[in-house]
Amino acid sequence: MPEHSGPDPAVHTTDVREPARDLVVIADRGVPLVPNVGVIGGRDAVLVVETGIGIENAETVLKFALEYAKGRRLYLTTTHFHPEHAFGAQVFAGEATYLANSAQAADLEERGPGYLEMFKGMSDAVARRLEGVEPKRPDLVYDQSYDLDLGGRVVQLRATGRAHTRGDQVIRVPDVDALFTGDLVEAAQFSIFPWFPPHDTDVSGTRWLGVMERMADRGADIVVPGHGEIGGPQLLADVRDYLSLLRDETWRRRDSAVDERTIADEVSALMIERHPEWVGREWIEKGVGCLCAEHGGPGEPAEHAGPAA
Structure with missing residues (x-):
């Protein structure tokens, strides 16, 4: 895992956006994690x-949500199990x-403790x-x-199938055509590939691309990325096209028996x-490593693919 050298990853409620009626986003303010x-x-x-x-950030979010709810019942969901998304539940x-x-519940149980220790090592x-x-x-x-x-608004939670993690899910609000994507989509950032063999190889570049193709085909008027x-809808197309x-560039070189180090250097430069x-240039090499491992492998069977999001 890359070291964390940015500012303290604190959630602040000073920058709250309202892209649709009764739907707000506490913005990440461009702060990593x-x-x-x-x-x-x-x-x-x-x-x-x-x-x-962490606990303090979750307390900030909960306080905001309770004040926003004004007595309405509260639910929580997370797009995937990674610490900045779920480790405050x-x-x-x-x-x-x-x-x-x-699948996300299984990730939390099986991968959660390891990711907790791994993230603790990123910075004080x-x-x-x-x-x-x-x-x-x-x-x-x-x-x-x-x-x-x-109550008067139905929100659709959909598991996508294995992509960024095994347990990715997206959240769609149909009446305003809004879509929360988690780290399947980032704005102005290279896709985050948590490719850490042999400890974690759950990410799949080919299946992630399949998810993005379905999401881009359906589109959304409002796309809330994991970060950014x-x-x-252009956000969905941008990630689809990048992946x-x-x-294609990784596999073209792999077909020519180019070594992985050279592939990573050439594809990163491109x-x-x-x-x-x-931002996030360090994740390009991780994506190359993942796709090299998937080179020539079978695609995901249709019966195992996640639903169109």
């Missing part, structure tokens, strides 16, 4: 999307019902944020899809030339 946090309201209940990393116990898909600031954290199993676990009725500025090019303004 701070996610975009969603708060989606209906007549009877409010759904929080993401907790921030314990704070919501007794205040909110935590729901997520079964991150380690302090993670003091006292215990990955929490969701209260309500669904398989592939769940429609949550908030809120956008529209497609990353796969991608930076295409997107000089994007």
Whole structure:
């Protein structure tokens, strides 16, 4: 895991956006390891999307959500199990019902403890944020899809199948055509590939591309990425096109028996030339490693692919 050298990953409620009626986003402010946090309201209940990393951040999110809800029932969901998205869920116990898909619940149980220790090693600031954290199993676990009725507004939770993690899910608000993507989509950032063999090889570049193709085909008027500025359907197309090019350029060189180090150097240079303004350049090499491992392998069987998001 790359070292964390940025500012303290604190969630602040000083920059709150409202891209649609009764739907707000606590913006990440461009700070690494701070996610975009969603708060989606209906007549009877409010759904929080993401907790921030650690107990103090989750307390900030919970305080904001309770004030926003004004007595409405509270729910929590997380787009995937990674610490900045889900490692604050314990704070919501007794205040909110935590729901997520079964693959994410398995990730939290099986991968959560290892990621907790790995992230603690990124920096002293991150380690302090993670003091006292215990990955929490969701209260309500669904398989592939769940429609949550908030009262006059139904929110669709959909497992995508293995991509950035095994347990990715997206959250769609159909009445305003808004989509929360988690780290399947970042704005102005190279896709984060948690490729750490032999410890973690769950990420799949080919299946991630398949998810993005389906998401881009369906589109959304409002796209809330895991990190970065809120956008529209072009965000989905940008990630689809990047992953497609990353796969094609990696596999073209792999077909010519180029060694992986050379592939990583050449593909990284090409991608930076295409997107000089994007951050997270260290993740290009991780993506190359993942796609080299998938080179020539079978595609995902249709019956195992996640639903169109």
